[in-house]
Amino acid sequence: MTDENKTNRREFLKKGLSLGLIAGSATILGRPDFLLAQNAPQGLPDLVAVRNGEPDALFSKGIELMGGMNQFVKKGQTVVVKPNIGFPRLPQAAATTNPLLVKTIVERCYAAGARRVYVFDNVVLPTSANARNCYRLSGIEEAAKAARAIVVPVDDFSYRKVEIPDGKTLKTAEVHSLIFDTDVFINVPVLKHHSSAHLSIAMKNLMGIIKNRMEYHLTGLDQCITDFCLYRKPDLNIVDAYRVMMSHGPSGQNVENPTNVQVKKTILLSRDIVAVDAAATKIFGREPEEIGYIKMAHAQKIGNMNLKELKIVTFAM
Amino acid sequence: MRLIKTRIVFSTFIFTLFILLFFSGEKTASLLSSVLLSFQFVPALLKVISNPGILVITGLIFLLVITLLFGRVYCSFLCPLGVMQDFSIALSRRFGWLKNHSFQKPLGWLRYSILALTIALALFGSFVLVNLLDPYSLTGRIINHVLEPAFVWLYNTSIEIPKFFNIYLFQKETAYIPLLALVITLLFFLSILFVSARYGRLYCNTVCPVGSLLGLISRFSIFKFTLDEDHCTQCLRCETVCKAGCINPDDKTIDMTRCVACFNCVAACPQPAIKYQHASSFKTQNKWSAQRRGFVIGSVAAIFSVLLVFNDRTRAAIAATRRNQKPPATPPGAVTLRRFTQSCSACHLCVSACPTKVLTPSFFEYGAAGLMQPLMDFEKSFCDYECNACGKVCPTGAIQPLPLEIKKLVQIGKAEIFEEICVVYVDHNNCGACGEVCPTHVISFIDKNNILYPKVDTKYCIGCGACQLVCPTTPKSIIVEPNEVHQTAVKYRHRRRHRRGQDTQEGFPF
Structure with a gap:
């Protein structure tokens, strides 16, 4: 895998991309702030979609097309990987992020030289017992630990209050301290149906890093989801559309063989959280304009939902 | 001496199991509950009425038989509140706060009134006194309301330390305890500690309805403690070690209704004066009073007649007068509100076992029907769809064990x-x-x-x-x-x- 990556990077450099060189030197000089920029370095795609593979292979191909893991994670950095672990469901229910995908991401972070990789989510019914069930049943705790990630249970002490000056509705949020304390923030949502937001993808997944989620529900879910992105966007969004819950979301069916799950074997990667949500919406079979928060985020210039304006690289395995 | 050691080891072991019962997870608790609590008088009795199982019936029969054979051994060997008082007594004696026990006059009128009232109220559909006084349930509440929060607080504070080494552990949670319930538990806890440290097993011999009932049975027990006038030198050693204060050295009698069978006196007696022996091997004590015997027979007859003529409607009437507000939600397995309030002894084992802590103690929400019996508090938490822990641990059958598929x-x-x-x-x-x-x-x-x-x-x-x-x-x-x-x-x-x-x-x- 690593070899493949190296040849790929060399390939980019060979093409004489100036930004590739800058990225390379930034690696040496350790200037991660450059890499936190939202727009893709010139020449690299804005959005990558890969299909027809297993989660680990999909991710390997996807991150290769995105320019390699080193575009996002530098040697010695700390990383927080934020999957969706919100529901006490088995992986096949597709209510939570694919554990193998999470595991692969953690492994690649370490391979890229990450010092520490944290994995956490605030579950939807945040009692200790429920959180334990979510972490266990989703298979994410086990998978992430197998890749040496530090799996962090959420507790009340770990939040810090922040201001969102430009927020239309959401003015403050209590954000989990790992988001501040780590260098790289990787958002790994699962694409699924959602009863009250139509779809849950990358933007919606950020509700798992804040504590005042009831304020979102009370004051307007779509606007608050949008407003939070004004405060913090992930450095990389990886949408798990391997199994997609097509109805009865977000919790899905609590059975061994759910009837509402379609195996799409797809993942999407992008720095642009709005673009990745728009693309995932299309994968689901809906239009981005129908989803309140995607439309709002586009209007507030958080990202671009017009996929035609983006440089998209697709790959079918 | 060997008997005392056996008692101390055994009762400490039992008490440890009680702590485990409340502190360990659902699996251990349900196993321990079925074994340990089948041998607790009130839970076993209630379960035999509500939802009999082989082990429970055996447990209840066992308790009655050993009492009939050996006296109130339950109180010294099995009762967690008794063991707790023994700890307090031992500490008090070690620190010299209580030097010697002494004979106490029996408060027969008070204790039998409490017993009769408890039974009468229970029969008329109000479990208030059972809830307040049952020694097992009282211990349960002391553990649940006092020891568990202290332990959880300590645990949650100490898991902050490994965080520095990137080791993250899940927090533990305790149930919300209404202030009045907590106050009552603390009041009982502290006063029982105080009374036992000062006067020995006074609670057991005055207030505890189980103690009184077993005392009545002990009156007819096969083995009895006796004080042989011929050998007694009036050294009073037996009196000074008797926690129950039931040895009267003046007229050389031992009140078997109050004796908790701790065997302290047998070990303390330097002469072969105190003996624990078969009733047939000594003369019947001439101290029996016609009045007391009359009372016993009278109450037994009264209880059974009430049981026989018992009208279900009176219970319903009492239950109906209990409240103006809506009754709280009862846990799955309670079947009906009335059935639940009339078989729950408020030991709060389910409150401890409930993983989401939706089961919280009530105070007076059930009205006259019961005090502190748990309710489902949806303002505090929710009932986990994949969980049926409360029914598995409930020792009285108030919450019936339901297979998960049915509970859902x-x-x-x-x-x-x-x-x-x-x-x-x-x-x-x-x-x-x-x-x-x-x-x-x-x-x-x-x-x-x-x-x-x-x-x-x-x-x-x-x-x-x-x-x-x-x-x-x-x-x-x-x-x-x-x-x-x-x-x-x-x-x-x-x-x-x-x-x-x-x-x-x-x-x-x-």
Whole structure:
């Protein structure tokens, strides 16, 4: 895998991309702030979609097309990987992020030289017992630990209050301290149906890093989801559309063989959280304009939902 | 001496099991509960009435038989409150606060009145005195309200330390304890500690209804402690070690109704004066009083006649007078509100075992029917769909053990939505918090201009309270209306709307 990556990077450099060189030197000089920029370095795609593979292979191909893991994670950095672990469901229910995908991401972070990789989510019914069930049943705790990630249970002490000056509705949020304390923030949502937001993808997944989620529900879910992105966007969004819950979301069916799950074997990667949500919406079979928060985020210039304006690289395995 | 050692080792072991019962997880607790609590008098008695099982019946018969054979050995060997008092007595003696026990006059009138009142009230449908006085349940509450929060606080504080080494552990949670319930528990706990440290087993011989009842049986026990006048040198050693204060050295009698069979006196006696022996081997004590015997026979007859002529309607009448407000929701397995309040001894083992801590002690929510019996508090938490712990641990049968598949369809209440305050209907903003958490697909959403309006279909509702817990409005726009008699919900059938397996679409839609 690593070899493949190296040849790929060399390939980019060979093409004489100036930004590739800058990225390379930034690696040496350790200037991660450059890499936190939202727009893709010139020449690299804005959005990558890969299909027809297993989660680990999909991710390997996807991150290769995105320019390699080193575009996002530098040697010695700390990383927080934020999957969706919100529901006490088995992986096949597709209510939570694919554990193998999470595991692969953690492994690649370490391979890229990450010092520490944290994995956490605030579950939807945040009692200790429920959180334990979510972490266990989703298979994410086990998978992430197998890749040496530090799996962090959420507790009340770990939040810090922040201001969102430009927020239309959401003015403050209590954000989990790992988001501040780590260098790289990787958002790994699962694409699924959602009863009250139509779809849950990358933007919606950020509700798992804040504590005042009831304020979102009370004051307007779509606007608050949008407003939070004004405060913090992930450095990389990886949408798990391997199994997609097509109805009865977000919790899905609590059975061994759910009837509402379609195996799409797809993942999407992008720095642009709005673009990745728009693309995932299309994968689901809906239009981005129908989803309140995607439309709002586009209007507030958080990202671009017009996929035609983006440089998209697709790959079918 | 050997008997005392055996007692100390055995009772300490039993007490440790009690601590484990409340502190260990659901699995250990349900196992321990079925074994250990079958040999606790009140839970075993209640369970025999409500939901008999072989082990429980054996346990109750065992307790009655050993009392009839050996006296109140239950009080010294098995009763957790007794053991707790023995700890307090031992400490008190070690620190010299209590040097010697001494003979106490029996407070027969008081103790039998309490016993009679407890039984009478229970028969008339009010469990208030059983709830307050049963020694096992009292110990349960002391552990649940006092020791457990202390332990959890300590645990949650100490898991902050390994965080520095990147080791993260899940916090533990304790149930919300209403202030009045906590005050009562503390009051009992501290006064029992004080009284035992000062006067020995006075609680057991005055207040405790189990002690009084077993005392009545001990009167006829086969083995008795006797004080032989011929050998006694009036050294009073037996009196000074008797925690129950039941040895009267003046007229050389031992009150078997109050003796807790701790065997201290036998070991203390330097002469062969105190003996623990078969009743037939000594003369019947001439101290029996016709009055007392009359009282005993009278009360036994009264109890049985009440039992026989007992009219179910009187119970219902008492239950009906208990409240003006709506009754709380009862846990799945309670079957009916009345059945639950009339078999729960308020030991709060279920409160300890409940992983989501939705089961919280009540105070007077059940009215005259029962005190501190647990209720489902949906403002505090929700009932986990995948859990049936409370029924597994309940020692009295108040919460029946339900197989998980059945429990998932037991409707303890029904969700009701108030459109006039629900944010979606009022502000036309998406919220849907209730729908996110509903485990049984009760709440569906009607899409109008991309805004999703919640609707409730109560036939699928089991009343788990998750929707009420997460509803962001004040007051709540969706609440669970408790069912006084639990119903069965309809199982939600998933229609196969989407083809499973690989989706046939080729390429990418962009």
